[in-house]
Amino acid sequence: MKLFPMYPALLAGLMTTGAIIAADAPPAASQEAKLIAVLQSDAPPQDKAITCKRLALCGTKAAVPALAALLSDEQLASWARIGLEAIPDPAVDAALREAAGKLQGRLQLGVINSLGARHDEKAVAWLSQQLAVANPPLQAAPAAALGRIGGEQASQALGQALTSATATTLPAFCEAGLRNADHLIAQGKHDQAAAICERVLAMKTPRHIRMEAMRSLIVARQAAGIPLLIAQLKSDDDGMVAVAMGLAHDLPGADLTKALTAAVTTLPPAKQVYVIEALGARRDRSVGPTLLALTKAGSAEVCIAAVGALTKLGDVAALPRLVEIAVAPDSESAKAAQSAMVAFPAAEADAACLAMLVSKDPGARMTAADLISRRATYSAVPAVAKAAREDADPAVRTGCLATLRELGGLPELAAVVEILVKNPSAGEAQAAENALATICGRQTDKGACAEKLIAGLAAAQPAPKCALLRVLHAVADAGSLQAVRAAMTDPDKDVQDTATRLLCNWSTVAAAPDLLVLARTSANPTFKVLALRGYLRVGGGKDVSGEQRLAMCKEAAAMVQRDEERMILLGVLGNAGDAESLAMAATQLDNPALKAEACLASVAIAERLVKSNPAAVVAVMGQVLKAGPDEKLTERANAVLKEAK
């Protein structure tokens, strides 16, 4: 490849991404000159291509001739236009116009597109000519360019083109015309814009084009377009209804709001819901009374739509009606109103829910409890706690407990404990226990939680006492353990049983001494087994040191009598990394029922031990391999054995 003499050095300085576009470095004239030189060299096309892009960033009038020279290059024309379109100098437009007259086919179309993108008004005359002389399939590009450029002359050209449009060119001409209409609207030439739209509407065009034309026509007519919009709403043409609805959202103005408000009551329900939604979205509170009336007058769908719109308005005047619907017998409307209350963007909605909580209607009070939960109204929690204790209706009390579960904190624990201790119905008791467990689960001060729970134990009957113990088991701090330990000697057998089982299932190693005693001394064989398992489980915890784990495993090993517990023991040993644990695990390698677990534990220990005590590993790995572990474990055993040797 023949290179321009300065070319390699030039590229080294220019082609490193970011190097020439360093922070706060304005494009230097010297840099541009070097880039232009690349374009004018015999550099390979890929380098010229990237150079065109770089000129898009820093090119000036000086770069235009070099870029324009590439517009006839099949490979590089698209890259050159990237550079040219970005340079703001009018020299680009002149170069594009000149090229447009000389080029043919796709390359010409590309230049025409660039003229449109640059809004080159001086190109309008030539582009207009192309509408007449180009082959029909190629007329779309100049039409689109004229549509983008806009102006009187472009408008006239497009108007004439519409007259002679064929089925092939009509959609493109219409699109261009409508785009031009948008320009005219922006310039305040509404009548001219409207004329274009009306002309398109009168033509036999695809429906989606007529829809677009109608949309622009309504916008162009401004205030006079409002009756047209309303007429479309009322029409049987589905597409035009959609156009009107889009504009009902889109166009600002109190006059349109007023017209929509007047129209909504005259429409069939299927259309009413559209308009109601739009009225809500317009955020004009003057429509509130109409929407409130519609919640009473129409179908369920209309009511639901009105409820949604009222919520968007956020006018507190709507709250009483929303409450009324929300507490009505179960229905879709009631659900919608409840959702509206949840989403209502004002603090007054919190007060409305609070007021509902002391309503005479139990259903309303139930709804209030749910809404307070869903709105996460923390300020209402004391009132909810009071209702959970004192409401006359058990269902309401249960509902309030569910809300306390969601929103309650440490201050509410005493109240829920009090409810539980009162030995309520099964449903309330379960709700109270759930609330306690969830509230405690959220707290960081476990000791404070345990204190509140333990305070309730003394006065609690057996059933609530068991519930409190279950929550204490979940809290699992030192105070909780002490309380559960004490309950193991409770006069009530159910309490004893519950407390013992909770201890056996304790989650921390703090219970290990109690579990060991229980495993050794319990008269109940089931508890002995459960305690031993619990002892092993807490011994395998992450908070247990290796030394303590080994000691616990030794204790347990002395008591284990069945393979089920030996299996658990091997699982715990597998977390170790010392020679004694390895030796203990190896004792089960010849037990057919435990061979696989023993191999796994032995290999796992050996992998941790191999560096500090390779001799111990060598001895046991031989036994492991002899026991015939599975393929993967054999591989691991051989690997650790190799390392040990």
Add this chain to the structure above:
Amino acid sequence: MQSNPFHATSSRRRFLKTSALTGSAVALPYFIPAAALGRDGAVAPGEKITLGAIGIGNRGSYDLGCMLEEQDVRCVAVCDVRTERREAAKRNVDNKYGNKDCVMYTDFRELLARPDIDAVLIATGPNWHALAATMAAKAGKDVYCEKPTTKNIFESLILAETFRRTGRLLQAGTQRRSLPNFEFAAGLAQRGKLGKLTVLHAHPGGLGTESSGWAAAEKDPGPQVADWDMYLGPAAWRPFNNGILHNGFGFEKGGGMVGGGCLEWGSHCVDLCQWANQSDDTAAVEYWPEGNRLFAKYASGVKLILRNDGWLNSGSCPVRYEGEAGWVETGDSGEVFASSPDLIVGKRAQSSGYPANFHIRNFFDCVKSRHQPRAGASITCQTHIVCHAANIAQFLGRKLNYDPVKNEFIGDEEANRLRSEALREPWRI
């Protein structure tokens, strides 16, 4: 009304606000009898939505698979420039319906010309997304389009403008807008549970700004394998190259010069931040790179940070919203982390991963109801503008100020030049 696509109109901004609200976490159940509309306006109930699928690679196959599960959807046509993918897609569709009816196209314009098709899936790769989506809208189709949906700021504005003008519906493939953990977290921010928002965090999935460039020429296997010219489409010409053909995922992402940058996950995570911040109708006004992070600031003072590291164990595409009263963080793990357990007591919904089914269902529901989808064109436009502007700041290596009304960088001509890029002939948008 302004026709300059760099200028947002007041009506459009209002419309955007509307769309944002209807897609919010607290949106009410909304029912529009589809009987009020019909084909070319919407699909009447009882009728199946007729679907065409354009660009059926890895992601497209997944999306199409979800769409084929929808009982009220009938896919009748598939299009891909690669023969192997086109035929595989047809097999999938035909197997689903137990017939041989699915029609294959290499040129998506032929598919768009079919008047019987109501909606299209566009999963071509980012090079084609915006152009194909706007052409589909102009052809009267509703569009589910994968992300990143645009290559630059100009395309973003044209996308919104075209869908507004034509009255068609766009759902961008930012499916996390329809997943419960993200909705819950956004809801906390929107309902003021975090106090006044201060900082939003989005995972960009990388910040590199690489151009797709011009790879070495290789032997073009011809249209029996792939139509290279249609593959390139609006991208500047370059010779056939297998690496490019097989990397539609990243080809021309973020435009030819600036590159993908934060668009990969940013189109999701920035989108989620826009949602939580209730700024779906606008973009941030300042952008700057700092260390290995990108920063942006909204006119309200809320800061947006795009960072790849320092996340909790929240999975891919995480976001974090911080306010004066607390914070919340979530991601594809479905877990929601918060500054206080009290903030997540109301969380009932659980999810994990990032399935698109809910988002796709929302799209088809909207095709019937004409309601704005959760990730409509206007929302998508602003999300992508934030990503593009951040990428441009990263590329230029300096702070940029952006006017979201005029849609221009203030006092920075270089940055403004990067807002758009010419399309290869004969394509135009």
